[in-house]
Amino acid sequence: MxxxxxxxxxxxxxxxxxxxxxxxxxxxxxxxxxxxxxxxxxxxxxxxxxxxxxxxxxxxxxxxxxxxxxxxxxxxxxxxxxxxxxxxxxxxxxxxxxxxxxxxxxxxxxxxxxxxxxxxxxxxxxxxxxxxxxxxxxxxxxxxxxxxxxxxxxxxxxxxxxxxxxxxxxxxxxxxxxxxxxxxxxxxxxxxxxxxxxxxxxxxxxxxxxxxxxxxxxxxxxxxxxxxxxxxxxxxxxxxxxxxxxxxxxxxxxxxxxxxxxxxxxxxxxxxxxxxxxxxxxLDPLHPNFNILVDPKADWALRHLSEFPKEINKASYYDLLKVPGIGPTSAKKIIQGRKVFTITFEDLKKMGISVKRAKYFILCNGVYFANKEVFQKDFIEKNLVLETKEKIEDKKGQQLSLFYESE
Amino acid sequence: MKASNFIYIYEDSLEELLYTIYYLIQNRWKPIDIVSERNFVPNLVDESFKVKSNLLNIYEIWKERVGSPVLQTVKTVFLSSHPKKELILYYFLLHALKNPKTIYQHRDLKCVNEVLKIEKYVHRETHKMKGFLRFKEMKNGFLYAKMEPENCILFSLAYHFVRRMPNESFVIHDVKRNIYAFYTEKKLNFVEESQIKKLDLIFSDEELEMEKLWKTFFDTIAIQERENKNCQRNFMPKKYWKYLIEMGP
Known part of the structure; x- marks a missing residue:
């Protein structure tokens, strides 16, 4: 051979x-x-x-x-x-x-x-x-x-x-x-x-x-x-x-x-x-599997909506980590940045922090990205799920029945 | 002399650029652009002015005023191919003089974000090229690699290979800039084409066989059921494929 x-x-x-x-x-x-x-x-x-x-x-x-x-x-x-x-x-x-x-x-x-x-x-x-x-x-x-x-x-x-x-x-x-x-x-x-x-x-x-x-x-x-x-x-x-x-x-x-x-x-x-x-x-014995449509962190956030929205200029490091779309790198950038200026939505974008998902869960200097009425579970969930569906459909040849894991 | 709103020209080196920026800030002149002599194209509208350094210790002067991390960032950004890097560095250094301790936190300033973005890009490309560079073995034992990176990363890249292959002899050729890292007998030099021409560059007997073996491994290790070429391209953009043996025909 x-x-x-x-x-x-x-x-x-x-x-x-x-x-x-x-x-x-x-x-x-x-x-x-x-x-x-x-x-x-x-x-x-x-x-x-x-x-x-x-x-x-x-x-x-x-x-x-x-x-x-x-x-x-x-x-x-x-x-x-x-x-x-x-x-x-x-x-x-x-x-x-x-x-x-x-x-x-x-x-x-x-x-x-x-x-x-x-x-x-x-x-x-x-x-x-x-x-x-x-x-x-x-x-x-x-x-x-x-x-x-x-x-x-x-x-x-x-x-x-x-x-x-x-x-x-x-x-x-x-x-x-x-x-x-x-x-x-x-x-x-x-x-x-x-x-x-x-x-x-x-x-x-x-x-x-x-x-x-x-x-x-x-x-x-x-x-x-x-x-x-x-x-x-x-x-x-x-x-x-x-x-x-x-x-x-x-x-x-x-x-x-x-x-x-x-x-x-x-x-x-x-x-x-x-x-x-x-x-x-x-997870728990009653909900033993992850939701295929929403990532585990967003899923957690949706189930604990009373803890949100978090104020970007005040929330602790650990609270920032709980925001979907914000990880350790972004959280550290925010903590450093807010020592010298007040952070707005525009600033987050400039800092290279994606607000696509985070925007539903945060306030910047007291301001929510849209009117407060949209801060509701149904609305946020619908938008986050929509994003996942697009991603999944993007992957050709991978057909997922939408609820096969969570049922 | 009305010196604001000029295009300032410097002599192609980091020292000259640092001096030019220092000179502009001292005189409170605001440039519309700063361009290296090599890239300067005169136009009919803007007036230009060439600054020539007369200081020997420009690094020391800046280090004292803004600290070495800022100077290190400037050195890295200077290696980038960003067309406006000089002007961005001018604003960055201008703000760094005002807030030397907190400049990196000032993410509300456009120039700080730009500088950090460029710096990250240069570091990332250096890191990527540490993986994507491919040496070919020559009959005389030399290892030879070509690359076409966006940024000028040859220097730090060459030191990386010296550290891990101290007993080898190698050449790394930045094709677009036409500069070579030349390492042999434990000495690293950055040279021009003429010195490489003296080398006898013919593939070693095993070279093509090894390339075939590598391609075999590359094709075999992929799991067909998981094929995801988008993901592959995201991590390994097409612009790097030219010298990647495994992506060739």
Whole structure:
């Protein structure tokens, strides 16, 4: 098999991993090739609009596990390939010198045993770091069930280590990934957390969940994320809209990946991490799923209209963050600006703050953007929903029935 | 001499521009425009006047009066290709002299917003090009890249690659401005075409194979069910495609 054929198989198998971030590591160049960039660098964007920052490949797609949603499950008849450590090093270094990539994302099917697979991953990355003196970014996947000492060894070589949660609930995992369990997955997260330092996974750990393969609600998913953030200090939880690659009685027959739902989950995830929201504020057992038509923050605002409109020239930083359309950057600009002048609607525009959504929820120096009578739930909702519908209709080929998630 | 309402001409360098602005503000002359000598086209209506610096320490003078963050912003904006950058900087510095401590907060002033917008654009393009630049390997081991950015970002870009590839030899060519960053034997110089001409630039044996491999990876990594070319173009505008191997035929 040629290198090109191997790359085709092993990049194709790795493409469902959402993470491609290369940020968070300031690894210095020590005379060899490469260095980290703390903000991360995107080197290209593929046809699906996702950033390409790392050479994202599996070491092998040979796998002893039989996860029902996975294209590489043991019982699937697909072409299999294995990269040797030297081959991975050669492609990584050649791509890096030409500035195609920021580093390597190395994952693998479970080959022979979790420990054997981990040893091979370690061998590859050890070569890169110590034979070729490569200081670019490396993100590796830990294999659930591998021994602690191997996780510790790998953590010292890479910038980020992650282990996939796969499904938002233990039941889903039992049903769809019978060879994996939460205990093994969380054990690895715990080992990484305990050892985290400037030299051990400096860019921290992350995880990924598949959305729409199991029956879990958005409420289940957000609770799971919130638990993972709090317990294991994860940097990111990635959500990956389920793409139907296998037929199985336990799997839903989705024609299109639930991209809009994935989008809402990412929005809510940001609300947890940067906007100080709690899951309970956004969802509850009676309303377990996000409204597909309105983003979670606007949805919250519409349900708490009595707290609005907020006066831009007086509201606290945290109150400003609650306004749909205003994020941390805009809130900080407003706080700085109002120290030296009184902010009007025109000023907001000049400052580069979009008032398209915010205008319904704010006063500027006591002035509402229209007459006060329009400050009503129905009116605002109608306008915000209209905007979403336009956006959704813009995306050709994506037909969404308007209420399919919220019903 | 009635010196307001002139077009002022400076000699193509940041020092000269800083001096010109300093000179105008000191004399309380209000320009209708400030133009570099290279870009100046005389017209029949406006009178023009060329200012020539006679100060050596113009940076120090400005630094003392407005502080180094403002001066840093001015340096960045000067790299932009904005046609009115000089006049915008004049107003920005005029206000910075009045409010050196709070100038960045004054988002009610047009010149402050303009300056911050241009500064952000230059930084963004520098950041993007750190990702979008593509080197080709030559037989003599040199890595060679061409680019056509909007702003003059070659300097900070070259230092970025020196930091991460100290043992390589490379050339980065800003095609529109026809300037080259030339790095070899751990020395970085900014040179003109004649010095690059001496290099023997033939692709290495592996070059085309690596480009094919990269294209294979690029095509494979996209998930067809998620295709979204609008999103792709938003992040990677067409103006950068010319030298992107993966976007070529």
């Amino acid at each position: 040629t290198i090109k054929e191997k790359l085709e198989i092993l990049a194709d198998s790795a493409k469902y991993d959402a993470s491609c971030s290369s940020s968070g590591s300031a690894r210095e160049n020590k005379g060899g090739l490469g260095a980290g960039a703390i903000s991360g660098i995107c080197h290209s964007f593929s046809n699906d609009g996702r950033c390409i920052s790392l050479l994202k490949i599996l070491m092998t797609n040979c796998c002893m596990f039989d996860c029902k949603y996975c294209v590489n499950r043991k019982t699937n008849r697909v072409k299999r390939a294995i990269f040797t450590p030297e081959e991975i090093c050669e492609i990584t270094l050649s791509f890096y010198r030409r500035n195609y990539i920021e580093g390597l994302f190395l994952s693998s099917g479970v080959y022979k045993s979790p420990d054997y697979t981990m040893e091979k991953l370690i061998e590859t990355i050890f070569l890169l770091r110590h034979k070729y003196h490569f200081s670019g970014y490396i993100h590796a996947k830990a294999i659930p069930g591998a021994s602690d000492y191997l996780v510790k060894k790998l953590g010292l070589l890479v910038d980020r280590l992650s282990v996939n949660t796969e499904l938002p609930s233990e039941n889903g995992l039992k049903l769809l990934a019978p060879n994996k369990n939460y205990q093994k997955i969380e054990h690895i997260m715990d080992v990484v957390k305990q050892n985290k330092s400037k030299v051990f996974t400096p860019a921290g750990e992350s995880t990924q969940m598949i959305i729409g393969a199991s029956k879990d609600s958005d409420y289940d998913i957000m609770n799971r994320s919130s638990f993972l953030y709090e317990t294991y200090d994860l940097k990111r939880v990635f959500y990956s809209a389920y793409i139907s690659v296998n037929k199985d009685p336990f799997l839903p027959a989705l024609e299109l990946p639930p991209l809009q739902r994935e989008h809402r989950l990412y929005q809510a995830d940001f609300l947890l991490r940067f906007y100080h929201y709690k899951v309970e504020q956004l």
